[in-house]
Amino acid sequence: MPVTSWQSLHDGWSLTAVRNPEMPENPEVPESVASARVPATVPGCVHTDLLAAGLVPDPYLDEHELALAWIGRTDWCYETTFQWAAGGRNGERVELVCAGLDTVATVVLNDVVLGRTANMHRSYRFDVSGALRIGDNVLRVRFDSAYRYAEEQRERLGGRPNAYPTPFNFIRKMACNFGWDWGPELVTAGIWQEIGLRTWRTARLAEVRPQVTVADAEGRVTVRVEVDRADGESDGESDGKSGAEPLTVRATVAGEVAETVLAAGQRTAELAVTVADPELWWPRGYGEQPRYPLTVTLHAGDRELDGWQRKIGFRSVRLDTAPDEHGSAFTVVVNDLPVFVRGVNWIPDDCFPHRVTRQRYAERLRQAAEANVNFLRVWGGGRYESEDFYDLADELGLLVGQDFLFACAAYPEEEPFRSEVRAEAVEQVVRLASHPSLVLWFGNNENIWGWHDWGWQAELADRSWGAGYYFELLPAVVAEHDPSRPYWPGSPWSGRPDIHPNDPAHGSMHIWTVWNQLDYTHYRDYLPRFVAEFGWQGPAAYATLRRALPGRELAEDSAALAHRQKAGDGRLKLARGLAAHLPAPRDFDDWHYLTQLNQARAISVGVEHLRSYRPVCMGSVVWQLNDCWPVTSWAAVDGDGRRKPLWYALRRAYADRLLTIQPRQGGLALVAVNDGGAPWTGRVDVTRLTLAGEPRGKATVALSVPPYSELTWPLPADVGSSDDPRSELLVADPGGTAERAFWFFAEDREAAYPPADYDATVEPAPDGVRVRVTARTILRDLVLAPDRLDPAAEVDEALVTLLPGESTTFTVRSAVALDPAALTTRPVLRYVNDMVPKQ
Template sequence: MSDARGTGPLRQALHDGWTLRAVSGPQVPPEIDGVTVPATVPGCVHTDLLAAGLIPDPYLDDNETALAWIGHTDWSYETTFDRPGGTHQRLDLVCAGLDTVATVTVNGVEVGRTENMHRGYRFDVTSLLQPTDNTLAVRFDSAYRYAHAHRDRLGDRPNAYPEPFQFIRKMACNFGWDWGPTLVTAGIWQEIGLHGWSVARLATVRPLVTLDGVDGRVAVQVEVDRLADLPLTVRAQVAGVTAETTVAAGQRSATLTLDVPRPALWWPRGHGDQPRHDLDVTLHGPDGDLLDAWHRRIGFRSVRLDTTPDAHGAPFTLHVNGVPIFVRGVNWIPDDVFPTRVTRERLTHRFDQAVDANINLLRVWGGGRYESDDFYDLADERGLLVQQDFLFACAAYPEEEPYAGEVAAEAAEQVTRLASYPSLVLWTGNNENIWGWHDWGWQEQLAGRTWGRGYYLDLLPRIVAELDPTRPYWPGSPWSGSEQIHPNDPAYGTTHIWDVWNTDDYVKYRDHLPRFVAEFGYQGPPAYATLRRALTDEPLAPDSPGMAHHQKAIDGDAKLRRGLDAHLPAPRDFDDWHYFTQLNQARAIQLGVEHFRSHRGLCMGTIVWQLNDCWPVTSWSAVDGDGRRKPLWYALRRAYADRLLTVQPRDDGQSGTGGRSGTDGRSGDGFRTDAGGLVLVAVNDGGQPWRASVTVTRLTVTGDPRAKTTLALDVPAYGTVNLALPAELTRPDEARRELLIADAGDPAGRALWFFAEDREIDYPPAEYDATVEPADSGQLVRVTARTILRDLTLFPDRLDPSAQVDDALITLLPGESTTFTVRSTPPLDPTALTTRPTLRCVNDQQPHVPGPVPGTRAG
């Protein structure tokens, strides 16, 4: 005991002086074989070799393929350090994350082996340390060799890709996905260091936050590691309330309960504020000395999942603080293949993009990682809800050892780590694995072998119930709530909709009436500047070598072409193809979101696949791999706005096929191909009633009115109103030349409905006037339409990779104007800013009749 007096706990990072070398591998290039390079810790092999100039950037062209040998090679990291001062009874080597199959030695003595990227490790090295020049080495065996050995031992199991990712507890998408490269990493990917302590330490602190009426309760579950059988004191404090308890000699756990009267509640964004409170927990010895401390910010809120059967099946509705929340979500994948490049600053930017697009939930997909504390802290701060998948995706997973033990340890560690974050509202057992077992031919291939059912329906729900009973658990995405009901039944629980992208036109979204859509998506290429950075193709073409390599989806380009053929004029060149495929992606998702939101009450959530990318690629993302917003992002911002005005087909009062609607704050767009009726739907996800007068007009594409009416809107908070439209509005005289406009004024803007496809509409050639004037940090581009301009979009990144624009996909009628705000470091050429291919609209496919030469006006 006397050893510890005056010596508090020690935490010393060991991040300096590391080197890296290849140990063995069948294809190590001669310029790397036997070479030792500096290593950055935390980091990984790829980033170290890239920093040393020994490999090309794996994200460019097809370099990924030439670097496949890295994942088949063994690697060794090594550093030296001095023993820290102090009189700590115990010195532990703490490894927060090792990727993945590692052997750790200190001064030549093996202290441990690891085989799980998703958990941390702690090794007692007290007796091994000398005063100076201690050698720490971490050898990483090939992830492929490990996975193949267990596959051969246990028997193969089906998965979505020809890679063995289900046979190793590692980030699955390292092995390639239909949006990601095959870059199998190794390295010390999280913090590593020494922890010195005496007498006892806090092993885990797990606060369970609940509400009892208007009052809050925090049950702080504490576990301690001991070196002495002495009584210990644990103290906790939050929001001015304190509690203290004794951990008797021989005991290792305790619970402290703090009752907080009437705390301010934490709410999802759009429903209230996000107050948080400092929770401090300290551990003291019998003489009062501080032995250890823990700190976290918590929020008071309740969460409940309503799946009570009803006349339509069974809902899937999240309730926060007793209020049902319509989820306006996006799926989140790792933001970089190399996790240490995902800094807090980068996450902050990505979260700002999510909030600015009116998103309120991020689903952390099961083929990536358990996200970082920075990720969750930012979600708490911004009121973004989080659904965290356990890490199983698109494969049959073995349940034999060592996997069962690793999964149990991993799940317990991550549930404990994340239990304090109010933004986390749902644990999900897996991504598409139960669905795969039902529908993807797995049962015959498995021939009775394990596939993961025991994890999703037994082990994981038991761990969540024991360690985090304050949150719901859902066995899979998708999942119907029962093994007796098909896992992707749209009337029950959660649904994934992929027939639209894979086999059907996107208007088929209107055939679906799901209770909750956890995945649906449509592809589009990244920004032009992103392509130009990543590819050396000359010229760029949809099928040029680099473009083809950066399209990972099966038949992806054919599916993009199918979508274009159904809706838009034939592209004349790559610039047309790029604009039209991005436009089609935005239209597809806007159609789906508006349809699902128009059935608010029956459907209570949409989670679009996907927000982000991990490298430059043609994919389903709204923000590309270089962080640039695609047109889809702007469409999401409109479709997810608190107030949505949309025109929808209602053939039988419930659903319809064909047609497209949209809103864009100024104007939206849509088309109709069937003969059913149309309704105007107003969706209010705000906390105040929405009362407005809506003018609905049928007019020609040249601006001539044909019919008109005015409707009164009175939409309650968090409610929906459907207004049938009279036949004189919904039956055009000339479908190829007419459209419908519903205008409620700002902030809901307008909803437009076109009666024919773009490729069929008799658009006049695009005519407009444009001016450019300087503004703070950029320029203002004002466009005044002399004819209709359909889905007007400005792409300033074509002129400067740093340039950004504030809006996109704006449809102008003759005489209307809009102003784009462009942010860029250098001023951009006014003529280039206001002409094709930087400024685009659908009907610039028609022969362009130039107006006055665009010019610069002094501002």
């Protein structure tokens, strides 16, 4: 067994507000908090500790967020007493390991200051051998206000433009804690990751960096190792000559072993393990995800001193950015196969990230996979995601693009920030190097674009803004520590300084003009190479809003709901989007259904358009998969984990086989997209129908779509056009080989729908009920919302359009008895043409 030991220090903590004699008292701190010693949870944060103690209300409910701003402007101290039996003798080293401190911390053991920190995104290790006592030891971690630190740095260095009035760009902390256009302003402090004492003797593994490559059916694992020696300096400060004992490093994978000897004083080594014909790791939908345990051990003679283990996957990845007749590509290539990225953006799943358990990550990533997503972009205003996140992505075959943590602002490059950025980047690149799911590093979110287009240059004058990070420091870190993965300076970025950073013909782009200014049909105006962000808003599920606003009126124009709309002019943009397509809502229930529906339709239009232009466009990354609290936002899964109609629309639009009707050169065309590995053959009947279901024209297309490709067929004029657009539609039916496609010639607000008529039955099912709906007339975009009856209820399908005489069955999972009458009528069962009054 390795001669290292770990003593967790997660118990016995208390929290107090600090009375700082050098600073004015914070008058907003309630006396009940100012005088309290609060039991604290580690890992955790101040907000959740105060909440658990009953000293503050839940900031996610009502408008409590606004009343809790004082927490982020207060200094706090965590304290615990722990027992220590022995240590620091006979050549032993004892270190306090802090995996994550949020953020401006002073660490004190037995009144000895061990160090100060100012970066949430790194870990810290302090030698405590000389400060420990046999028996009781008192450990304190004081957190200074993140606001005050950031404001002081801004005053010292001069202001920098950013998207919000808070100084999040002057501190290495989760930027969205300071509020975003989908998130609350809850500025945290606390010991947010594990903390404990590591005891070791002789030497330890300080860093292990595996590089996994595949070429010519041969897998190669190059393992770079750094060690600390107990009789020499540590943490990179060694002169390279101290340490008297030779050490052996051994790496094992797939039954193959390599080892090397570090001579006395040597601290670094490189080993290479070759594996013949390894099973390849593939993105989901392209193959399996086999992984191999990689074990690295450190030995002195016959003693094993330390060990490290991860699961690795053999796969190659590169980014194709070659110029072509359309501009220059942006294509992720895995195992030499170009992958169309069917993606979503990921934000922190909670404002308090210690609350996101492995189980919660697993639920959220399964929701992504079940929506046919194959790529997650981890957005740069949050965090470098956890081992659980990446391990689950590896397991599920979800590709990941990880932003370095810079978002929507100009960032100072002066010290201490440059050194902090380098330290965090090195640590995170090394930490994540073993994960096959990680295929791309982005340098920042929208900052290069901001410098070009958002008026920054005049405001900045000659002050730094982050260019040195994105074009020099970060690519150098990736090249040195993980050259097996591509790096791209920003999202968006065109690939060249002489081309606009958000040029659709080059590199990656973001499309926000549509949501901010235009109707969603204008997504079709773009022919991009790769879209890393585009989105449309919709409210959270009814049960989520009801929980967040207990006892409050749910009204579209209420102050309570307005607090859950963080986007500039968000309410007006939602209304504008509805007015272009759908009937005017009569009440909150209509508004809720129609805005959720419009969100789903908007993203369907965008995704289907982008996929229809494969291989010119090779990436669609929707903003966003998830939410961190109950809010109206661009998410497909709301802050309580409930799937919005958008999620079901994504599942359909991101299916391996997509049939879609698209405008092309003054007419309509049928497009079949095949993202599977087998040819798609069969036939498609395209029929022009009246809304009553009567055929008016028909064309048949013989399908033969090769793997990983698309084919387009212009439709004949007698099928693809209508003399009575208010009363007709197109249906493209592939005979069960894919979902059928619809095209309505008129908007719903103008369509001559008949009054809706249907039969509905409810029957028991093993975990709930089945609701069968049979249409007597057309029913457009049926949605069943069982969470209105049982907040835990889930339904398997949404956004189903039925023609007269057709039926569908919704399966509802619920542990409670649901009222059949309520399940089959408004507001639980909705469809667009229930707006048409019955005659």
